[in-house]
Amino acid sequence: MGTVLARWAPPPMLAMFALFLLLPTVLPRFGYTYLGTEVMIFAIFALGYNLLLGYTGLPAFGHGAFFGIGGYLLGMTQKWTTGGLALPLVAATAGTLLFGAAVALFVARRRGIYFSLLTIAFGVMFWFMVFVFDTWTGGEDGLTGINRLALLGYALRDNVPFYYFVYAWFVGVTLVLWRIVNSPFGQVIRAIRQSESRARAVGYDTARYKWAVFTLSCGFAGLAGGLYALARFGAFAEPMSLSQSGNVVLMCLIGGGFASFYGPVLGVVVFLVLRDVLSTLTDHWMLAYGVLFMAVILFMPEGILGVVRRLRQPAGFHDTGAAHAARAEEAAPPLHSRAPGERER
Amino acid sequence: MTDTPPGSPGSTPVLETRGLRKAFGGHVVLDGVDLSFEPGGLSALIGPNGAGKTTCFNLLTGFLAADGGEIRFKGQDVTRLPPHRRARLGICRSFQILNLFDDDTVLENVRVAVPSMRARGFDCWTPAGAVSAAEDRAARIVRLIGLGGRERVAARYLSYGQRRLLEIGLALAGEPELLLLDEPTSGLGMRPMETLRELVQQLSARLTIVVIEHDMDFVLTLSHHVTVLHRGRVIAEGPPAAIRDHPEVREAYLGRLGAPAPREARG
Amino acid sequence: MPGVAELVTQLLNGLVLGLLYALIALGFMLILGTMEVINFAHGVLFALGGYFALALQPHVGWWGALLLAPLGVGLVGFGLERGVRRTYGKDPLFGLLFTFGAALALEEVIRIVWTPRGYTISAPAFVAGRFQWGFLVYSRYRILVAVLALVLLGLVWWFLERTPYGAIMKAGAHDGEMVRALGIDLGRLRSLVFSLGTVLAGVAGVIAAPMWSLKPTIGAEAVMPAFIVVVIGGIGSFWGAVLGGLLLGTVSGLSNLVVPRGSILVMYVLMAVVLLWRPRGLMGQKSVLEL
Numbered sequence: 001m002g003t004v005l006a007r008w009a010p011p012p013m014l015a016m017f018a019l020f021l022l023l024p025t026v027l028p029r030f031g032y033t034y035l036g037t038e039v040m041i042f043a044i045f046a047l048g049y050n051l052l053l054g055y056t057g058l059p060a061f062g063h064g065a066f067f068g069i070g071g072y073l074l075g076m077t078q079k080w081t082t083g084g085l086a087l088p089l090v091a092a093t094a095g096t097l098l099f100g101a102a103v104a105l106f107v108a109r110r111r112g113i114y115f116s117l118l119t120i121a122f123g124v125m126f127w128f129m130v131f132v133f134d135t136w137t138g139g140e141d142g143l144t145g146i147n148r149l150a151l152l153g154y155a156l157r158d159n160v161p162f163y164y165f166v167y168a169w170f171v172g173v174t175l176v177l178w179r180i181v182n183s184p185f186g187q188v189i190r191a192i193r194q195s196e197s198r199a200r201a202v203g204y205d206t207a208r209y210k211w212a213v214f215t216l217s218c219g220f221a222g223l224a225g226g227l228y229a230l231a232r233f234g235a236f237a238e239p240m241s242l243s244q245s246g247n248v249v250l251m252c253l254i255g256g257g258f259a260s261f262y263g264p265v266l267g268v269v270v271f272l273v274l275r276d277v278l279s280t281l282t283d284h285w286m287l288a289y290g291v292l293f294m295a296v297i298l299f300m301p302e303g304i305l306g307v308v309r310r311l312r313q314p315a316g317f318h319d320t321g322a323a324h325a326a327r328a329e330e331a332a333p334p335l336h337s338r339a340p341g342e343r344e345r
Numbered sequence: 346m347t348d349t350p351p352g353s354p355g356s357t358p359v360l361e362t363r364g365l366r367k368a369f370g371g372h373v374v375l376d377g378v379d380l381s382f383e384p385g386g387l388s389a390l391i392g393p394n395g396a397g398k399t400t401c402f403n404l405l406t407g408f409l410a411a412d413g414g415e416i417r418f419k420g421q422d423v424t425r426l427p428p429h430r431r432a433r434l435g436i437c438r439s440f441q442i443l444n445l446f447d448d449d450t451v452l453e454n455v456r457v458a459v460p461s462m463r464a465r466g467f468d469c470w471t472p473a474g475a476v477s478a479a480e481d482r483a484a485r486i487v488r489l490i491g492l493g494g495r496e497r498v499a500a501r502y503l504s505y506g507q508r509r510l511l512e513i514g515l516a517l518a519g520e521p522e523l524l525l526l527d528e529p530t531s532g533l534g535m536r537p538m539e540t541l542r543e544l545v546q547q548l549s550a551r552l553t554i555v556v557i558e559h560d561m562d563f564v565l566t567l568s569h570h571v572t573v574l575h576r577g578r579v580i581a582e583g584p585p586a587a588i589r590d591h592p593e594v595r596e597a598y599l600g601r602l603g604a605p606a607p608r609e610a611r612g
Numbered sequence: 613m614p615g616v617a618e619l620v621t622q623l624l625n626g627l628v629l630g631l632l633y634a635l636i637a638l639g640f641m642l643i644l645g646t647m648e649v650i651n652f653a654h655g656v657l658f659a660l661g662g663y664f665a666l667a668l669q670p671h672v673g674w675w676g677a678l679l680l681a682p683l684g685v686g687l688v689g690f691g692l693e694r695g696v697r698r699t700y701g702k703d704p705l706f707g708l709l710f711t712f713g714a715a716l717a718l719e720e721v722i723r724i725v726w727t728p729r730g731y732t733i734s735a736p737a738f739v740a741g742r743f744q745w746g747f748l749v750y751s752r753y754r755i756l757v758a759v760l761a762l763v764l765l766g767l768v769w770w771f772l773e774r775t776p777y778g779a780i781m782k783a784g785a786h787d788g789e790m791v792r793a794l795g796i797d798l799g800r801l802r803s804l805v806f807s808l809g810t811v812l813a814g815v816a817g818v819i820a821a822p823m824w825s826l827k828p829t830i831g832a833e834a835v836m837p838a839f840i841v842v843v844i845g846g847i848g849s850f851w852g853a854v855l856g857g858l859l860l861g862t863v864s865g866l867s868n869l870v871v872p873r874g875s876i877l878v879m880y881v882l883m884a885v886v887l888l889w890r891p892r893g894l895m896g897q898k899s900v901l902e903l
Contacts, residue, residue: 007472059705106887113648113704114847118887120650121839125880132877184476185469187457194446201406201444202458202519203432204466212467242832246712253709287720293713297706298698 007182008175012262017171024160033159034231035276039268040163040170041227046251046264047177048220053249054257054264055181056213057193059116060107061245062123066218068240069126070096070225075143075235076136085149085156089226096222099126101215108211111196123245130237142236146229156230166227173220180216181261189213246293247271254296256303263305270304359384359419359523359553360405360436366413367400374400376577377414382523382570387549389564389585390557392574393597398557399441401574402527406438407431418523433463437521439512441528441557445500452496454511456483458518483518490514491540506537513544524554530563542567565589573597617747622865628754630861631761632816636834637841637853638768639812645848646805649696649707653715655835657810660718661685661817662826663726666733674736682814688718689810693803700802715831722828730825757819764815769850840879844886846896855894 009017020040027033045067052058074092078084107118130137137143148156156162180186191199192206199206229235238244255267274292278285300307358381365378374397382388390398403409405416407428416424423431446454456462462479465471474480487496490510495503500511509529516524529545530538545567548554558564564571565585572582575597581588588594636658643651664681665674672680692714699706734740735753743752772778817834824830837860845856860879867878886894 053705057703059703059708061708106884109891113644113650113708116650116705116708117839117843121836121843121880121883124836125877125883128876128880132874179472180469182472182474183469184462184465184471184473185467187453187462187473188466190449191446191457194448195444197408198440198444198446198515199457200428201408201432201438201440202515203429203460203463205427205429209466243716246709249705249709284720284724287717287724290713290715290717290720293716294695294710297710297713298695301699301702301706 007179009178013174013178016174016262016265020167020170024163028160033163035272037159037163037166037231038228039272040166041224041231042248042251042268042272043265044170044173044227045221045224046248046255046257046268047173048217048224049248050252050257050264051177051180051189051213051220052217053252054259055186055193056189056210058111058210058214059249060119060214060217061116061249062119062121062126062242063217063221063248064242064245065123065126065240066096066100066221067225067228067244067248068130068235068237069099070222071229071235071239072130072137072143072225073222074226074229075146078146079143083147083149085151085230089223092226092229093219093223096225097215097219100218100221101211103218104211104214108207108214111210120242120245123240124242127237127240127242130240137235137237140237142234143229144234146233146235148230148233162231166231169223169227173223177220178261185209185212250293250296253301253303256305256307256309259302259306259309263303266304357384357420358382358417360417360555362405362414362416364414365401365404365411365416367397367404367409368412374577375404378574378577378579380572380579382553382555384522384553385549386570387545387554387556387568388570388572389568390555390572390574391559391561391564391588392580395576396574396597397577398574399527402438402525402557405525406436432519432521435520435522436525437516437519437523438525439516439527439529441531443508443512445508445511445515447501448499450497450499451487451492451503451511451514452480452483454500455486455514455518456480458515459483459486460520463519486514486518490517490544491537505532506534509533510537510540510544513541517548522552524548524552526554526556528557528559530558530560617749619866619869620748621750622869623862624750625754625868626862626865627858628758628761628861629865630858631758631765632820632857633837633841633861634854634857635761635764635816636813637838637845637857638765638850639809639816640835640838641842641845641847641853642805642812643809644842647696647700647707647802648704649699649711650704651806651809652708652711652835653692653718654711654810654813654838655833656715656718656722656831657685657689657813658817658820658834659722659826659828659831660688661814662733662821662830663722663817664814665818665821666726666731666826669733678815678818681818682811685814685817686807686811689813690803690807692810693806696806697799697802715835719828719831722831726828728828730827732825733821735822753822757823760819761816764812765854768812772850837879840883842893843883844893846890846893849893849895852893852895859894 020036023036024033027036049060049063052060052063070092073095074088077088077091082088103119103122106122107115110118131139134140148162150156151161151165154161156165188199188204188209191204192209196206225235225239228239251267251271252264253267254270255265256263257267275285275289278288282288302310361379361381363379365375365380366373367375378397378401380401390401392398400409404411407423407426407430411424414424415422418431418434418436421434423434423436426434446457449457456473456479459479459482461482462473462476465476484496487493490513492503492507492510492514495507500508503511509531513526513529516526529541533541542563545554545556549567556564556568568585570582571585571588573580573588573591573594575593580593580597581591636654640651640654643649643654661681664684665677668677668680692711695714696707696710699710735756739752739756741752742749743755841853841856841860844860845852845854860882863882864875864879867875871878890896
C-alpha cells in the first residue's frame with residue numbers, strides 16, 4: 001500500500017489535495033472562492049508548463065497563447081456545435097494540443113535563446129490572429145456567452161460547485177503529471193536539461209522528445225484555458241499577451257519550478273495573491289510588479305522551494321566516503337534524483 | 346563481441362575511415378585521415394595537442410559533420426548518421442570534458458543510457474525504477490566501474506576521479522561494440538587510475554576500444570595498436586613499440602631535438 | 613486596384629520602415645549576439661528615446677534632441693546592464709526575464725511621468741512638407757529618416773568591421789574566454805555593447821517619433837518586429853539584420869495595400885516562410901543555440 005501511494009500520490013501531494021479540498025470552508029468568508037478556483041486553473045497551466053521549463057529546461061515564452069487558444073476553442077465548440085461541457089473541454093485540450101504540435105515542429109530543434117525568441121514570436125502571432133479573425137473570436141470584446149452547465153445536478157454557475165469541478169481536474173492533472181515525471185520519459189527530458197549533448201550521445205533523438213514535451217505542455221495549457229473560459233463565462237485575448245506569457249514563467253520560477261514538482265503551485269499562489277494585494281494598493285502596481293520580477297531574478301532565481309532546499313542541505317561537499325552516500329540520501333535530493341517511492345522533501 | 350583475437354589480420358575492421366576531412370572556416374583540422382580499427386582490443390589515438398584527435402572523435406560519433414571522406418562501421422556507411430543513431434548502432438563515447446547529468450544520481454545517470462530504458466523512452470506511465478531490466482543492468486555497470494555503494498549519490502557530489510569513472514560508465518551502459526574514450530585518464534589520481542586500467546583491460550577482451558590519450562605509460566602498456574595524428578594527418582601507426590621509436594613521432598612531439606621518446610608517468 | 617503612385621508610396625514607406633526596423637534589430641542583435649541576452653526592454657528604450665526627445669526638444673531643438681536623447685537612453689541601458697550582468701553564466705532565461713521585468717517597470721514609469729496620453733512630435737521645420745518629383749509626392753521627413761538611418765547603419769557597420777572594438781565585440785560573441793585571456797575586460801566590453809545597443813534603440817525612437825503618435829505602448833509594438841527581423845535575418849549577421857529589416861518593412865508596407873488589417877499577421881507569415889526555407893534565417897550562422 002505504501003508503494004502504491006508513493007507511486008501515485010506521495011504525502012506532500014496528499015497534503016496539497018487536502019488543503020485545496022478544505023479551502024472552500026474558509027474562502028467564501030472573504031469572498032475569495034473565485035480566487036481559489038483561479039489558483040487551481042493556473043496551477044494546471046503552470047504544472048504542465050513546468051514540464052517544459054523546469055524539467056526539460058526549455059524556456060518557452062509564448063505559452064499564454066495556448067492558454068488563450070484553449071479558451072477560444074472551448075467557446076467556439078460550445079456555442080456553435082454541441083453546447084455542453086465535456087466535448088468543449090475535450091476540444092479545448094485536443095485542439096490546443098494540435099496547435100502546440102504544429103508550433104513544436106518549428107521550435108524543437110532549437111534551444112536556449114533562439115528557442116525563446118521563436119516561442120515569443122509564435123505566441124504574439126496567435127495573439128494578433130485573435131484580433132484579425134474577430135468574426136470568430138469576438139476580437140477585443142472577446143467570445144462571450146459561455147455557459148457553465150449543470151453537472152450531476154449541481155449548478156456550476158455557483159462558485160462552490162464550480163470550485164470542486166475545477167478541483168477534480170486539478171487532482172487528475174497532478175496525478176497524471178506525477179506519473180509522467182517519474183516515468184522513463186521524465187528521465188529523458190531531465191537528461192536533456194542537464195546535458196542535451198550527452199542525451200544524444202547515449203542514443204536519444206532529443207528533438208523528438210522536445211517536440212513531445214512541448215506538445216504535451218500545450219495540451220495542459222489548453223485544458224486550463226478552457227476551464228478559465230468557463231470560469232469567466234467568456235474567452236478573451238488578454239491571457240495571450242506577451243506579459244501574461246511572462247507571468248506563467250514567473251509563477252514557476254518564484255515557487256521553485258527548477259527545484260520541485262510543487263514549485264509551480266506555490267508560485268501560482270504567491271503570484272495571484274500578490275497581484276490582488278498590489279492592485280488594491282496602487283494604480284501603478286505594474287511598476288511594483290516589474291520590480292518584483294527583477295528582484296526575484298537577481299536574488300532568488302531558484303525560487304522559494306529552491307531556497308528551502310538549499311537551506312536544508314549542507315553546502316557543497318566533496319566527500320568520497322561511503323558514509324557520504326547515507327548522508328546524501330537523508331539530505332533533500334534534488335528534483336532530479338528522486339525515484340518514485342522515495343520521499344519528496 | 347568478436348571471435349577473432351584482437352588485432353589479427355583478415356578480420357573486417359569494426360571502424361574505418363577514408364579521406365576524412367574537416368575544416369573550420371579556412372583552418373583545416375583533418376586533412377584526409379584514413380583510420381582502421383580491427384575488432385577487439387585496445388587501440389590508441391595519440392598526437393600532440395591540436396592534432397585533431399577530438400575532432401576526429403566528434404566526426405566518428407556524429408557530433409560534427411565531415412566535410413569530406415567516409416566513415417564505415419562494420420562495413421556500413423555511417424557518415425551522415427546523427428549521433429543518437431550511431432549510439433544505437435553500438436558506437437558509444439566518453440567526453441574529454443566531463444559531460445554528466447550532474448543533478449541525477451549515479452544510478453540514474455547510468456540507467457538512462459541503458460538500451461532497455463532507451464527502448465521505452467516515450468513511456469509516460471511506468472515508474473522508471475520499475476523497469477527492472479534497466480535497473481539491473483545499471484546496477485551492474487555501476488559496480489563494474491567501481492562506484493558500487495554510491496548509487497544514490499548525485500553526480501555533482503562525486504570526486505573528480507569518480508566522475509571520470511562515471512563518464513565511462515555512461516558510455517558503457519549502451520552496450521557498445523565500439524567504445525571511444527577521450528582522454529579517460531586526464532587528471533586521475535593513482536587509485537582511480539588503477540580501477541580504470543583494470544576496467545579497460547577487462548573490457549578490451551569483449552569489445553573494441555579506441556582511446557585518445559596523452560599518458561604514454563597507459564598507451565604503451567595497454568594498447569596493442571597505436572595511431573599517431575599530427576596536424577590533421579596520420580603520420581604513423583602500428584604496435585606501441587614501433588611507434589615509440591618512430592622518428593617522425595618523436596619529432597612531432599619534441600621538435601627536432603632528437604631527445605628520447607616521450608614517456609610520461611601520471612601520478 | 614492601387615495606382616502606381618500609391619504603390620510607389622507604400623513601397624517607399626515600407627523601405628523607410630524597413631530601415632528603422634533594421635536599426636532597432638541591429639541594436640537588439642548586438643546585445644543578443646554578444647551576451648546571449650534577449651533584451652525585452654529594447655522596445656521600451658525605443659519609446660524612451662522618443663519621450664526624451666519630446667522633453668529635450670523645446671530646450672535644445674530637434675538636432676540637439678537627436679544627439680542627447682539617445683545618450684540618455686544609453687545611460688538607462690548602462691544601468692540596466694548592471695542588473696543583467698548578475699545573470700551572466702546562468703541560464704539565459706534569467707537575463708531574458710530580468711529585462712522583461714525591466715520593460716514592464718519602465719513602461720509604467722513612462723506612464724507615470726508622461727501620462728498615458730498620446731503626444732505628437734513635429735518634424736523639424738526644414739523638412740516639413742512634401743517633396744515632389746514628377747508624379748511622386750513624398751513626405752520630406754521620411755526621406756530624412758531614411759538618410760539618417762542609412763548613415764547610422766553605415767556607422768555601425770564601420771564600427772563592427774573596421775575598428776578594433778568591433779572586432780573584439782565579434783570575438784567576444786564567439787569566445788568570451790579567449791577575449792578575457794587576451795587581457796580585454798569582458799565586463800567593460802559587455803557594458804559597452806549593451807549601451808551601444810540601447811543607444812541605437814534610442815536613436816531609432818527619436819527619429820521615428822514624428823512619424824507616429826508617441827504613446828507608452830509603442831515600445832511593445834516596436835520590439836516584436838525586432839524579434840522577427842533577427843529571426844528572419846539570422847542571429848549574428850549585420851547584413852542579415854539589414855536585409856531582414858528591409859524585407860519585413862516592405863512586405864508589411866505593401867500588404868497594407870492589399871490586406872490592411874492583416875499586415876501585422878503578414879509579418880509572421882513571412883517569418884514562418886523564411887524559417888521553413890532557411891531554418892537559421894537568411895544569413896544566420898550555425899551557433900551553439902541549436903543542434
